[in-house]
Amino acid sequence: MFTPRERTGDPLLPFHLFVKPQAPATDVTRPTMFPMFNNLPPELQLRLLGLCDAPSLYQLMQTSSAVRAEATKMFYARDDVWYTVRVEWLLDDSGYPGPVWHSTQFAKLVQQVEVDFIWLHGEFSDAGSSEPRAHIRIQRLWETLIQVFPSAKRVLLYEKKHREKAIPLEQVYEAVIRGCPPNLAALICTREYVTDYRICERHFWRYSANAGFTTIPLVPSSIDRVLLPKKKFTGLLGHYQRHLMRREHLTLRQRGLKQAYIDAAERQILEEVEEQGLLCPYNGYETKIFQPGQWLLHTWDTYPPHDEVTDTSQHYFFIVYQPVVGLRQEATSALDTAQVAFRKDAQEFLDELIQRQTDFGTRGGEKYHQSVANARHQLEHDPDYAHEGPVEKCTTYDWLVRIFGNG
Structure with missing residues (x-):
């Protein structure tokens, strides 16, 4: 009926909605078992699994021991799903599990990661100068990302701040992409004004040393942006x-x-x-x-x-x-x-x-x-x-006391 959305209007699905079956069967006489599946040739089994959507694969991961391994592999390998995290968790919290409510165990299996920035340029604004701070932060970003997401193959850096149309991406963006480990494919997504109505559209960029930044024909509506599932709360x-x-x-x-x-x-x-x-x-x-x-x-x-x-x-x-x-x-x-x-x-x-x-x-x-x-x-x-620093410098502790303790 309606899709959950961010402040920018971009769809963003909580994990439990992403894996929720879209249309449960209403016919009680409809078969719910496929006993002959295990007798099919392996290549046909894989073909049938490949036709399953993400909710179906997730259900098979939980219930079917016969196909759990293949269903799990296909679920995490989907190239139309990006799991989102905020850059602050990677840069400022060093990827520790304490500051976030999502499951860091699930994150270890994710292959496509979207890192959300309010303003990418602002996070690394001196990357093109002789100051070392930005280069250290770029290195920390990629080191933390591959530590938290060891299975990641593709990374999308999504900048939420609007840009004026046709302005080239600055040197800082190149510095960030150049810091990407060779086993990862990195893209940048920007929001650009396209009309006098202050209407924006998203553009996806790929970088190469020879051609610089070039746009790629990735349609935002063709992908799912998903929050990581929750951790076990205790x-x-x-x-x-x-x-x-x-x-x-x-x-x-x-x-x-x-x-x-x-x-x-x-x-x-x-x-x-x-x-x-x-x-x-x-x-x-x-x-x-x-x-x-x-x-x-x-x-x-x-x-x-x-x-x-x-x-x-x-x-x-x-x-x-x-x-x-x-x-x-x-x-x-x-x-x-x-x-x-x-x-x-x-x-x-x-x-x-x-x-x-x-x-x-x-x-x-x-x-x-x-x-x-x-x-x-x-x-x-x-x-x-767990957090990186002592309790006295822990923002989780500080905000817990402020909110629950009316501090």
């Missing part, structure tokens, strides 16, 4: 990281709902005012839209975004797009139902946070001091929550 830190995971999933949902509502509104309005075009109804924007999809992209790429903040309590806010008045009910009834479910889940999330804060205790109290001691002990002794 102890107080597990409660905290489960909280972070739920927050991220809810944020992706609300942005997916926003796109779906805007898309429905745009289609209807353009049908009604085809010749005159659609003037953006938000104050301060003289944008006129004539083609389907333009208003949608405009709303993502403007600042401030066309949203309404509905809750700013508990350090967080969830944005719920307010549907345009006059939309046909048949176009939005399913979305309205989804928005009700989203509001319910968001409220449950906030209620659970309040309970966690109560359980943590009031600053200065005995319960509070015990919670702090438990968090420190887990950070120091639990390998799933």
Whole structure:
């Protein structure tokens, strides 16, 4: 019905949705067993497995001992799936498992990795100068990446900051790509303005020493961007990281709902005012839209975004797009139902946070001091929550106390 999305409007799927079967069988008489599969020639077995989508392969990995090895191999080898991580985890946290809520064991098998940057140039801005800092960070990026993703074969460096069209990629991008280990294929993805409406499109770049950077015909809609699956949550830190995971999933949902509502509104309005075009109804924007999809992209790429903040309590806010008045009910009834479910889940999330804060205790109290001691002990002794530095310099500890301890 709608796809979870990032602030940029790009689809990003939580792992549990990515591997969820798309259309479960409704016919109870439909066979669910294939007892003759093992009697087929090996090449035909492989051919049948090759026709399976990612959810089917994942189910076979969990349930079928006969084909588990081949299904696992095919699942991780899919070239249309990129697993995303933030560059801060690789550069600033050195790939330690403690700062992240995803499974670092799963990461060891991933073959395609997308590293997300807000601004790639800013992370390595002195790579073309005599200063050593950027070169050290480039080296750390690649060393950490191959340590955390030892099975990786392809890496996509995705820069979220918009660029003006037709400006060549600077020397810093070349320096980053040149640092890539020879056993990895590295690409860069940029977002570039293409119209006066401040609408962006994504471009994919490959680098070679002879030709420099050249664009490649990779269509964004043909790939899946997926979050790594969750780790096993244990102890107080597990409660905290489960909280972070739920927050991220809810944020992706609300942005997916926003796109779906805007898309429905745009289609209807353009049908009604085809010749005159659609003037953006938000104050301060003289944008006129004539083609389907333009208003949608405009709303993502403007600042401030066309949203309404509905809750700013508990350090967080969830944005719920307010549907345009006059939309046909048949176009939005399913979305309205989804928005009700989203509001319910968001409220449950906030209620659970309040309970966690109560359980943590009031600053200065005995319960509070015990919670702090438990968090420190887990950070120091639990390998799933290991950090590079001491607890005193650990951002996970700092933010746990701020959020659960109302610090």
